[in-house]
Amino acid sequence: MSGELKTRIGNLPREEWTDEARHVFAYWGEPDAWENGSKTNMSMVLANHPPLANAYHTFGRHLLLASTIAVRPRELIVLRAAWHQKCLYEWHYHVGYGLTAGLTMQEIEAIRDGWQSPVWDGQDEDRAVLRAVDELIETSRMSDEAYDALAAHFNKQQLMDFVFTVGNYVMLGWAVATFGVPVEEGVDPIGFDLKRRSGGALESTNRPFEKG
Structure with a gap:
């Protein structure tokens, strides 16, 4: 891709x-x-x-x-899935959404490195989220170790929402790549290097149906 x-x-x-x-x-x-x-x-x-x-x-x-998963871990899920699939469409938008959800630029940079990055030291929930995303995408399942780490922070419904959220963004990445959906004309895209094409600054953003 x-x-x-x-x-x-x-x-x-x-x-x-x-x-x-x-x-x-x-x-x-x-x-x-x-x-x-x-x-x-x-x-x-x-x-x-x-x-x-x-x-x-x-x-x-x-x-x-209506997801039982809070916004911050949801953005971790989406950004890690977009990174795996090299889906620029989702990456571009969710960098801004992630900043709005409270992720720092250092954390967004570390999403590219995955759950073993030292940035996640002391942030057990974030590390468990990223590890579980990796295992689901790479092996189509979750090991007992990854599941137990996630279950230490997520209840039964959240665990269910988690799996379906990962699957949704994998499916969306397939659609973007297969149909050839580009970032909208006139948009200044954010690359996987976390730089805009124009060189402009990154900033937090809201979804179209959310008020700023």
Whole structure:
């Protein structure tokens, strides 16, 4: 998944915008999305298949708004998954979301090094989260040691949300890479080196449906 993405399924063309597609655009409450489409490429690509998009959004709403996992560990999960898959689309946005969730730049840098980085010394929960993400992605399962380390901090429902959250972002990375979903035009992307293409400063950001 290196180099430029080849677009295979692009944003839904305007002449194909049905009410069902517009519902996909507007699902997250983005202003003017029903009339003018979403500003996010992922939503515009999903609109090619509204029944799938609606099912996926229902799942995504739980992970984003009803998950039993706190925001900080969720951002650790997403950033580590994006790093594994070299999914620039998710990495770019979740660096800003991670900063909003309280991660420091040193911690985001250490996400690239994984759970054994000395940055996580004394931060047992963060280390357990990153280790569990690695094992699920690398081996499709979690060892007893990794599971027990995570269970020391997460209850039964959180453990269930954890596994499904990792799976969601792996699946999303597959979609981005396979369909060829680029970072939106006009966006100044954040690379895996944690530098913007323009050289500008990094800053915390909110999701489109969240107020600053």
